[in-house]
Amino acid sequence: MKLTEGSLEFEFKNAINGFKFDEMDNSSSNYHGLSHCMKGVDFVIEFDDYWLFVEVKDPDHPDTTEERVNKFKEKAISGSLISDLVLKYRDTFLYHWAENKTEKPIRYVCLITLECALISKLMSDLKRQLPEGSPNTRWKRPISQSSVIANIDTWNASFKQWSVNRVTP
Secondary structure: OEEEEOOEEEEEOOOOEEEEOOOOOOOOOOOOOOOOOOOOOOEEEEOOOOEEEEEEEOOOOOOOOHHHHHHHHHHHHHOHHHHHHHHHHHHHHHHHHHOOOOOOOEEEEEEEOOOHHHHHHHHHHHHHHOOOOOOOOOOOOOOOOEEEEEOHHHHHHHOOOEEEEEOOO
């Protein structure tokens, strides 16, 4: 299954189903229709044993200006990017829960096209703000099985079954 976000093309091998969750297309049966009050990740992908939520941030897109890249880096350093990524996950989880689709574990992967040093810091921050597994003895089920932030190189090295490539129009 192939999905695109901007100039990035993803291939999710062995996926049962997948769609662009945040697409603003009322004609799509997957349109969540709550963008006025809820945020959504870019893709929701179903596999046999788990769900995969994918968020894509592409500040290194060929058409991006240096000013926009610098603003994005400021957002990353300030912590507001992580807050946004956590909110996108939580709202998508809540939407998924309301559809009664939380029977399988959920994995969250964010692709951010930045250098590795910043990615590493962002991943630490995400893991602090989005609990993995069952961090509380009262919880019977985890909210997230795992959460990862990767750039294109680390994505392709770590997730060989989910390749990503930049495509030119």
